[in-house]
């Protein structure tokens with residue numbers, strides 16, 4: 001298996017803020033590595049260190065076998081990067097944006113036309129060549145951003161919250177493109193706060209306060225979860241939450257649409273006590289049952305452990 005991204009012991013501080021501390025991971029061809037974590041965890045800083053947009057305090061990065069410190073231009077030439085707040089030129093058309101990023105990435109003019117057509121077909125924007133980027137929908141902008149990021153056919157792609165603010169259907173669409181890139185042997189590092197996106201990665205690193213608290217496949221992380229989760233469908237939900245939190249075995253309650261996920265020390269006690277407590281508080285319960293933990297549950301539990 002060829003390792004295309006190797007980050008060893010990355011650290012970076014801004015004044016007293018230790019944005020990234022001792023972060024190490026490796027990503028192979030065809031693999032998506034997800035960096036997840038709350039706001040300010042250090043995800044963007046980690047990605048910027050990988051591309052060399054920020055200098056490291058300590059540690060080293062190697063991209064496609066090339067050391068970023070020793071040979072930055074060569075190392076970067078194999079990498080595509082879609083920044084968290086990436087900027088398309090809104091006055092330029094779709095085609096002109098691609099031409100601009102192609103030129104920045106050193107693509108020969110003669111190669112540009114064929115590559116543009118290929119990319120626009122790939123991201124589903126064929127026919128939109130002459131539309132100003134500012135007049136695209138959110139999802140189309142994201143896809144054009146992706147096309148611009150891979151205009152030079154990189155082997156490594158770094159995506160910083162690529163689908164933030166995009167609806168779930170468009171997110172699904174966008175991931176179909178990423179899955180095709182992965183199948184072609186690309187290595188992907190993606191930051192996200194969406195768990196449906198995280199669940200698509202082969203491996204995840206969970207960051208908090210600059211550190212990687214845990215890493216593993218989504219399945220391994222949920223299997224290692226210590227505790228139990230109950231799902232409660234009830235109304236009114238806010239009142240239900242207040243009642244549940246009074247039970248000594250309920251550690252926290254997370255809202256998922258019309259349901260609560262209760263993280264509990266053990267399932268038995270709360271399963272016996274909660275129906276009575278909820279009825280007494282005039283909460284109507286549609287369902288209360290033990291469920292396998294979701295990735296959210298795992299990360300919320302990790303954060304809670306880390307704070308206590």
Ligand SMILES: Nc1ncnc2c1ncn2[C@@H]1O[C@H](COP(=O)(O)OP(=O)(O)OP(=O)(O)O)[C@@H](O)[C@H]1O
Nearest residue numbers: 014017019037038039040041042043044045046084
């Ligand atoms: N250029 C900078 N100067 C000073 N502090 C910074 C700078 N960039 C990031 N930080 C700080 O470093 C920490 C990590 O920030 P970073 O942007 O990497 O987090 P993040 O996980 O990407 O968060 P978000 O989910 O908000 O994008 C934060 O405390 C942030 O305020």
Ligand SMILES: [Mg+2]
Nearest residue numbers: 043044045084
């Ligand atoms: Mg960020």
